[in-house]
Amino acid sequence: MGTNYYLYRNPDEAEGKHVGKCSAAGLYCWDCHQTLAGGGDVKKVHMEIKPLPACPKCGKKVALTPWLSPKGNLLKANEFNPVLVQLGLQKPGETPLPTGIAGASSFTWAMPIEEAKGHTLIDEYEQVYTWEDFERKVLAYCPIQFTDSIGVDFS
Ligand SMILES: [Zn+2]
Secondary structure, three states: OEEEEEEOOOOOOOOOOEEEEEEEEEEEEOOOOEEOHHHHOHHHOOOOOOOOOEOOOOOOEOOOOOOEOOOOOEOOOOOOOHHHHHOOOOOOOOOOOOOOEEEEEEEEEOOOHHHHOOOOEEEOOOOEEOHHHHHHHHHHHOOEEEOOOOOOOOO
8 A cells, every 4th residue: 555656747748757655654653753663673664563562762652542443433534644645535744744653654765866856746646746745745754764675666
């Protein structure tokens, strides 16, 4: 589950170059910049590994409030939820940046950031972003970034 971003091209042109992919990356302590997902190992945030019960740096515990109630009602719709963003139920960048323990997204770069910087981007749903919008609405919510797939063809 994730959203791919490309360099903007005119609609009649072939697909733009792949910039990278934003994915939900589990629980994260935004105060300490520490992931709780993947057992606390940033390289394992996308694996099915139990998250840590608390931040190993500040000790804040994971709140018991689930993101979805048992009946499936959305809770805390005004708070950033990377899963809702990926499902298209929350628009990127329209919630305040989280503090404490909350969900985070990751961004897996397909090209060096310097190559994308300053360009207009388009996501796979045809939403267009200026570079500034992309930084503010997408990258700001992706405290985890991977550069080991640069130059690799993935989606
Ligand atoms: Zn912490």
